[in-house]
Amino acid sequence: MTDASVATRAAVPARGSLVRGLLRRRGAVLSLGWLLLLTLATVAAPLVTAHGPLDQDLNSVLTGPTGAHLLGTDTLGRDLLSRLLFGGRSTLLAVAEAVVVFLAIGVTAGLASGYLGGRLDWLITRTADLVFALPGIVIILVVLAVFPGNLHAAMVTFGVIGSPGLIRILRAQTLRVREELYVAAARVAGLTRPQILRRHILPRLTSTVIVQAALFAAIVVTIQAGLGFLGLGAPAPAPSWGGLVADASQVIDRDPWMLLPAGLPLVVTVVALGVLGDAVRDAAVEAWAPPVPAPARRPRRPMPTAAGVTTREPDPQxxxxxxxxxxxxxxxxxxxxxxxxxxxxxxxxxxxxxxxxxxxxxxxxxxxxxxxxxxxxxxxxxxxxxxxxxxxxxxxxxxxxIAYVSQEPMVALDPTFTVGRQLAEAVARHSGCGRKAARVRAVDLLARVNLPDPAAVAARHPHQLSGGMAQRAAIALALAGExxxxxxxxxxxxxxxxxxxxxxxxxxxxxxxxxxxxxxxxxxxxxxxxxxxxxxxxxxxxxxxxxxxxxxxSRPLHPYTAGLLAANPHAAVPGEPLPTIPGTVPPPGAWPDGCRFAARCALATDACAAPVPLTEPEPDRTTRCVHVDRLVQEGTSR
Structure with a gap:
């Protein structure tokens, strides 16, 4: 079966995209629908309601739903629908302000800490731990005491206080993603750190960011409403959701209905944000395989040269x-x-x-x-x-x-982007050409590695390629920088x-x-x-x-080389067992002080117990064996 036919069979991805995964979940669709409807209604509040939020009708006090007031009125005859929608503006603005600050700090610091490491990682994590330990509600109350009624300052402060949680999560995720082979391939291809972070790491964290933003938004809605309930939000008579709940609680014995339009939108919004976060998490599990964690890299430090280590001058050519x-x-x-x-x-x-x-x-x-x-x-x-x-x-x-081609091309290519986009990115990085020229060059590279219909291959994602096609694409990526x-x-x-x-x-x-x-x-x-x-x-x-x-x-000068050549299946004699080397390679940390092959070598003697340096028995030839003279003599006599 040809590579093209295999790729055709693999044209349908095994996992749906994040968006399709969300749309398959009824809870996600209902949550998105409610949030979209709420946003549109609050933005278009003057068109939706016939009354202003401060208009009073003293002849209609604490009425239930009527033709003139669809959700009823409050103690001053003000229209509850109008106050609900106009109050939603301040709530949504507060959510937007807090979430923007939350994401700006959390995403930037989390990515930088996890990918760059070193002293910057230490500084960011220690600062995040310090902020995380602060009592958030106390800090917000202090801010409101200094800036009375200024919800903007309170929400910006809450975004700052909430960001350490996102920093911790994204740092841990970045530590895992940066060790994946396609990120290493991007580094080998010569992409800069900002390019790798923006194009190859951040897309893998998008679902995590959305989940955390949705959950944080639900908390902000609750906090904002709580401040309004305590009278620390928008000053009266300006409408707010928390103020509506406070007003309803004061007349609950006379008009229980008022609590429904005042509290229900608040509860539904918080639940919708939570359900949306859960749905994004579940859809992300379908869209991505779980990454393998890897510990952080230590900084390079000098180490004294070990005994037996050889030194030499480099070849000038x-x-x-x-x-x-x-x-x-x-x-x-x-x-x-x-x-x-x-x-x-x-x-x-x-x-x-x-x-x-x-x-x-x-x-x-x-x-x-x-x-x-x-x-x-x-x-x-x-x-x-x-x-x-x-x-x-x-x-x-x-x-x-220097370019690199790994033994696992399917994971060396970023699954988020098409093959053509990845190649064009590398071409633009090294040549400085425009997008159009980079796309043309990407197709040329795919043709250069003998891929059939290179334009069609450029439009595919890595999972849509067979192993051989993916390896050719990886070689094309390596050639992008010439x-x-x-x-x-x-x-x-x-x-x-x-x-x-x-x-x-x-x-x-x-x-x-x-x-x-x-x-x-x-x-x-x-x-x-x-x-x-x-x-x-x-x-x-x-x-x-x-x-x-x-x-x-023709003449190996080390017993290990001779054993490998003898065990070569290409040289096997039909009807005879294939020679093997007894034992296994000793793992790091268990290497002997002397010859490391001695335990498996038929020529081993007591002389092999001491460290064995590399020697040059012949020009342009080196070996690490104390029996090299014997091997040279046996090779000459053959």
Whole structure:
């Protein structure tokens, strides 16, 4: 089955949009209808009522509903419908003022705290905790004592006091969303922080913001009415919902009816806002899969060089030089003393079992170590600039100098936007062209990666693409900034054999056309033999061997490399069991002091108990084995 046919079958999304999810809920529709009707009625109050809110008819005092007064009158013969609608204006204005302040502070501070972290995060969270501890109603009463009858000042103050709750929620949500692969892909593509926050993180939090705004609005309606009931709201005889309830409570023994038009709209409005918040929450659950939480990233700090770590000068002709790179996650080293060079137009393969540190190394180059990870030692030189020393240089290089293609393209693309919009955004970021030119360029990029009907693909969302099509789209996104180095992290892992061959052929043709270098993370020796010029073999966070691909296949100089080659399914002999390496890769934190492969190695001796440095037995070839002389001799005799 072709990618196009699979995409056609996937054209209908599994989850509806947030709006469609709301419209399927009767409670949400009724709540929205009531709020819309209330807003329109209060705005058009002079057209709806034949009486002014202060007009008195002393011949019609405390009457029930009549033809002249549809909801009756109060103790002074004033029309209750008119006072209700005109009083609703002050209520809705108070809600709008408080909610605007609530969202302006809460959204801005919550996003900044969760995404930027560091000292800003500490400052915002401590300030929010301090404001959260203040008694809100007491502060509002103080404000009204200083500014008597000024509900505007009271509602702005209430918005400020209520914002810490939203800050906490959005900070927690942002910490989760920022660790998703499509956000990392946007950073790799070179998008600025404001662009990532506005286009890729805030849309994921929209439902949360709406829910919190609706619930906060319900609280504001209650507070505003309570202040009016206590006589602290709009000064008499100006109408207000709280004042109407207060007036009704004074004559409840003579005219119980008055309490109904005075209190019912207030109750219905609060209930409608609460129901709307619940409906948005439920619709959001359908529209989004729950994100996986990840701890915050620690700031980078220097760490002394460990024993046995090698030092070397970078290759002056290298496009990228990784020198002694050490990466920690949660205080535990997961990659240690990794060094290699990549020249322009070269393809370097990084090989090893799962858990050897291949992907963490590639993410470390881009400054995207997951979770609490950080680069604790080493340097990453790109065209002579140290990316570990300058966040500004690293941000400038992402996307335009170094691009990244992950092994999970379906989650590397933002599900909120179409493929074309995401590509156009990256193109505009790097080229500075207008929207129209960026859209045209986006379609050209999709055509460049051999996608059929690129214009139609540009109009689709990621969930409407098959795995192979999504991988091609991810490669097109990586090419948007015309990078000089492409990091491809197991780009064919989740694809079938036919699509794998197509993706590998695409990478080869793109490299030929553009002359870019490729860093290929893989565990497939067939891919290494097909695409790579040189290979780096990693084991337990270390480089154990590095050589030209031809030399590595013909004469491995490390027992781990030899074991991997022997276990290669492509070289299996029919009818014979496939050789395997006994044991498993030791996890970070459980690495031995000496050779980390010794427990699984048939050549291990007591000499392997001491730290083993990288040696260069031959020009342009390194290995980390104390038995290298024996391996060289055995390889020469073969």
């Amino acid at each position: 290298a496009l990228l030089s990784v020198i002694g790179l050490t990466v920690e996650i949660g205080g535990t080293p997961v990659v240690q003393d990794v060094s290699f060079d990549i020249r322009l137009g070269e393809t370097l393969g990084v090989v090893g079992e799962s858990g050897c540190g291949k992907s963490v190394t590639s993410l470390g180059i881009l400054g995207l170590v997951p979770g609490r990870g950080r680069i604790s030692a080493g340097h990453v030189l790109f065209q002579g600039s140290d990316l570990t020393a300058s966040p500004t240089t690293l941000a400038r290089v992402r996307g335009s100098g 990078p000089r180095l492409l990091i491809a992290d197991e780009p064919t892992t989740a694809l079938d054999v036919t699509v794998q061959a197509e993706i590998l052929g695409l990478l080869r043709s793109l490299q030929t056309e553009t002359g870019m270098a490729v860093l290929l993370i893989t565990h497939d020796w067939g891919v290494v033999a097909d695409l790579c010029d040189r290979a780096v073999v990693m084991y337990a966070g270390q480089v154990v061997e590095q050589a030209d691909v031809a030399a590595l296949f």
